[in-house]
Amino acid sequence: MSKTGSRILGAGSALPKRVLTNAELAAQIDTSDEWIVERTGIRQRHIAGEGETTSTLATEAALAALDDAGLKPEDIGLIIVATATPDNTFPATATKVQHALGCNGGVAFDVAAVCSGFLYAMTTADSLLTTGTAKRALVIGAETFSRILDWEDRTTCVLFGDGAGAIVLEAPDASNPAGSASAENSAANGGPGVIASRLHADGANHDLLYVDGGPSTTQTVGHLRMKGREVFRHAVVNLANVLGEVIEDAGISADDIDWVVPHQANARILDATARKLGISADKVIVTVDKHANTSAASVPLAFDVARRDGRIKPGDLVMFEAMGGGFTWGASLVRM
Numbered sequence: 001m002s003k004t005g006s007r008i009l010g011a012g013s014a015l016p017k018r019v020l021t022n023a024e025l026a027a028q029i030d031t032s033d034e035w036i037v038e039r040t041g042i043r044q045r046h047i048a049g050e051g052e053t054t055s056t057l058a059t060e061a062a063l064a065a066l067d068d069a070g071l072k073p074e075d076i077g078l079i080i081v082a083t084a085t086p087d088n089t090f091p092a093t094a095t096k097v098q099h100a101l102g103c104n105g106g107v108a109f110d111v112a113a114v115c116s117g118f119l120y121a122m123t124t125a126d127s128l129l130t131t132g133t134a135k136r137a138l139v140i141g142a143e144t145f146s147r148i149l150d151w152e153d154r155t156t157c158v159l160f161g162d163g164a165g166a167i168v169l170e171a172p173d174a175s176n177p178a179g180s181a182s183a184e185n186s187a188a189n190g191g192p193g194v195i196a197s198r199l200h201a202d203g204a205n206h207d208l209l210y211v212d213g214g215p216s217t218t219q220t221v222g223h224l225r226m227k228g229r230e231v232f233r234h235a236v237v238n239l240a241n242v243l244g245e246v247i248e249d250a251g252i253s254a255d256d257i258d259w260v261v262p263h264q265a266n267a268r269i270l271d272a273t274a275r276k277l278g279i280s281a282d283k284v285i286v287t288v289d290k291h292a293n294t295s296a297a298s299v300p301l302a303f304d305v306a307r308r309d310g311r312i313k314p315g316d317l318v319m320f321e322a323m324g325g326g327f328t329w330g331a332s333l334v335r336m
Contacts, residue, residue, distance in 0.1 A: 005126050005130065005172060005193040005194025005195060005334075006125070006126045006129045006130065006137075006169040006170055006171055006172055006193060006194055007169070007170050007172070007191075007192040007193040007194075007335075008167050008168070008169060008192070008334060008336065009068075009069035009070075009071070009136070009167075009168040009169070009170050010065045010066065010067070010068030010069025010070070010071070010167065010168045011064075011065050011068055011165070011166065011167045011168075011300065011303055011304040011307055012060075012061045012062065012063065012064025012065035012066070012067065012068055012165070012166050012304060013061050013064060013163065013164060013165040013166070013297075013300065013301045013304040013305070014057045014058075014060035014061040014064065014163065014164045014165075015046040015057075015162075015163045015164075015291070015301075016046040016047055016048040016049060016052050016057070016162050016163070017046075017049060017052070018046065018047045018048075018049050019044050019045070019046055019047075020044065020045050020046070020047045020161075021033075021043070021044045022036045022037065022042070022043055022044065022158070025157070025158055028151070029151070029152065029154045029157065029158075030154060031154045031158060036158050039266075039268070040158070040159060040266050040267060040268070040288070040292075041266065041267025041268070041270075041286070041288050041289055042158065042159065042267075042288055042289060042292045042293075043289045043290065044289075044290060044292070045160065045161030045162075045291060045292035046161050046162050046163055046291065047146045047161065047162055048144045048146055048147070048162040052144070052162075053087050053144060054081075054083050054085050054086060054087050054093055054142045054143060054144050054164070055087045055093050055096040055097055055100070055142070056100075057142050057144070057162065057163060057164035057297075058081055058083075058093060058097050058140045058142035058164045058166070059096075059097050059100040059101065060164065061140060061142065061164035061165055061166040061300070061304075062079075062097060062101060062138050062140055062166045063101070064166070064304075065138065065166040065167055065168050065304075066101075066138070066168060068168075069168040071136065071168060073101035073102050073103040074102075074103050075135075075136055076101070076103050076106065076134075076136050076137065076138050076168075077106040077107065077133070077134030077135055077136060077137070078106055078107045078108070078125060078128060078129070078133060078134035078136070078137035078138070079094045079097055079098050079101075079103075079106065079107070079108040079109075079137065079138045079140070080094060080108075080109060080110070080111055080121040080124060080125050080137065080138070080139050080140070081093045081094040081097060081108075081109075081110045081111070081121070081140045081141075081142055082110070082111045082112075082113065082117030082118045082120060082121040082139075082140065082141045082142070082296035083110060083111075083112070083117065083141070083142050083143055083295075083296055084112060084114045084117065084143065084145075084148075084211075084295055084296065084324075084325075085143050085144045085145055085147060085148060085295075086110060089215050092108060092109050092110040093110055093142070094108040094109050094110050094140075095108045095109075097138075097140065106134060107128070107133060107134060111124060113201075113296070113324060113326065113328040114209075114295055114296065114324030114325040114326060114328060115263050115265065115293070115295045115296060115298065115322050115323060115324025115325065115328075116199070116263070116296075116322045116323055116324040116326070116328040116329050116330050117141055117295070117296030117322075117324065117328075118139070118141035118165070118296050118297070118298075118299045118300055118320075118322065119197070119199065119299065119320060119321070119322050119330035119331065119332055120199060120328065120330065121139050121140075121141070121296075122139050122167070122169070122194075122197075122320070122332060123197045123199055123330065123332060125137040125139045125169050126169065126194045126197070129169060129170070129171035129172075129174075130171060130172060132171070134171070135170065135171050135174040136168060136169065136170050136171070136174065137168070137169045138166055138167075138168060138169075139166065139167050139168075139169055139300075140164060140165070140166040140300070141164065141165050141166075141294075141295075141296035141297040141298070141299060141300045141301075142163075142164035142165075142296065142297055143162060143163065143164070143294050143295040143296055143297045144162045145160040145161065145162060145224070145293070145294065145295055146160065146161070146162050147221070148211055148221060148222065148223055148224050149223065149224055150223040150224070153223075155226070155228060156224050156225070156226050158292075159265075159266070159292060159293050160224070160292055160293045160294070160295070161291050161292035161293065161294050162294060162297075163291055163294040163297045163298075163301050164297050164300075164301070165297050165298075165299070165300025165301035165302075165303065165304050166300055166304075167300055167303070172193060190315075190335065191335065192314070192334075192335050192336055193334070193335055194332060194333070194334050195250045195317075195333045195334065195335060196246050196249040196250040196332070196333045197246065197330065197331070197332040197333070198242050198245045198246050198249065198330055198331055198332075199328070199329075199330035200238070200242060200328070200329050200330060201326050201327065201328045201329075202326070202327050203326060203327075205230075205234065205326075205327045206325075206326070207227075208226070208227045208230045208231050208234070208325075208327070209224075209225075209226045209227070209231050209324070209325035209326075209327070210224075210225055210226075210325055211223065211224050211225070211325075212225050232266070232268070232269060234323070234327060235265065235269050235273075235323045235329075236269060236272045236273055236276060238323050238327065238329045239262075239269075239273045239321055239322075239323055239329060239331075240273055240276040240277055242321065242329055242330060242331045243273070243277055243319065243321055243331050244277070245331070246319065246331045246332065246333050247333075249333075250333050252317070252333075254277050254278050254279050256317055257279065257283065257317050257318075257319050257333075258283065258312075258316040258317045258318065259283055259284075259285060259306065259311065259312055259316060259317075259318045259319070260274065260279060260283055260284045260285065260318075260319045260321065261285045261299055261302050261303045261306065261312075261318060261319070261320050261321075262284060262285070262299070262302070262320075262321050262322065263293075263298050263299055263321065263322030263323060263324070264286070264287055264288035264291060264292070264293060264294065264298040264299075264301075264302055265288070265293050265298070265323075266288065266293070267286065267288055267289070270284055270286060270288070273321075285302045285303070285305070285306045285311070285312075286302075287301060287302045287305050295324065296324075298322070299320050299321075299322055303318075303320070312336060313336065314336050315335070315336060316335075316336045317333065317334075317335055317336075318333070318334050318335075318336055319331060319332070319333050319334075320332045320333075320334065
């Protein structure tokens with residue numbers, strides 16, 4: 001159901017210094033640049049080095065987002081980090097980011113929904129802001145997936161990269177002490193803010209995309225395992241369905257959407273989902289060629305790229321969407 005939601009004030013991102021090209025991978029495992037590009041659209045990825053962790057990348061992205069929004073860390077009362085690769089089993093990576101920023105005392109926690117994590121985190125933050133838990137939030141997707149990859153498994157190690165993306169969200173009534181935003185200024189009526197969101201999960205498909213380790217099962221970190229063909233099939237169907245739900249909730253048509261910012265899993269998934277919905281490929285933000293699949297970081301990374309290069313502008317109607325292990329999936333429509 002459409003509503004008056006939180007608005008995006010700024011965005012930022014961070015990438016590790018090291019770039020790993022397909023050609024470099026081809027020198028290490030049985031693959032080639034042509035094979036990877038044809039099947040995934042990926043040409044390179046960033047890999048975290050010594051001293052670069054999920055929390056350091058998340059903090060760098062958060063600082064960039066705060067600078068973009070013209071805010072200071074003390075203006076933030078809520079921090080949610082979406083990640084499947086936390087620095088530690090506990091405490092939450094969000095608390096490390098909070099301490100690094102110097103805004104201790106507010107709410108800080110992690111969300112684990114893998115590639116859909118940023119959508120889950122953004123929707124959670126929007127709900128908490130709308131109910132008065134805080135006035136402004138940092139929502140961050142950050143991953144160091146290179147540290148859970150089996151670098152001898154060419155079906156998975158070529159697909160993933162590391163990075164972080166962040167946005168600053170503000171509660172709908174934060175600039176209006178008298179009460180909630182007026183109907184005239186609501187996102188549903190043309191003002192900036194979250195208009196509609198839908199989230200889903202289905203644990204029946206656990207074995208199609210998972211990590212074969214964990215504190216409670218193997219007492220190890222484990223490696224990522226995936227059955228790519230089955231994941232592809234589920235992704236196209238689930239993403240098309242959830243996008244349709246959000247479009248219906250918002251009372252718009254697919255033609256009304258200015259930009260789609262999807263999870264950057266695979267260029268073929270992006271193309272197939274757009275075709276299924278009848279959305280022009282020209283409206284889809286694609287960064288998978290440069291970043292590969294950065295899981296929870298991929299949506300905010302792509303969003304930051306498109307805002308900074310001028311494609312996404314104030315007033316634009318932007319659809320975020322993602323699907324990840326679990327399976328989890330979701331979509332959110334935002335007016336800039």
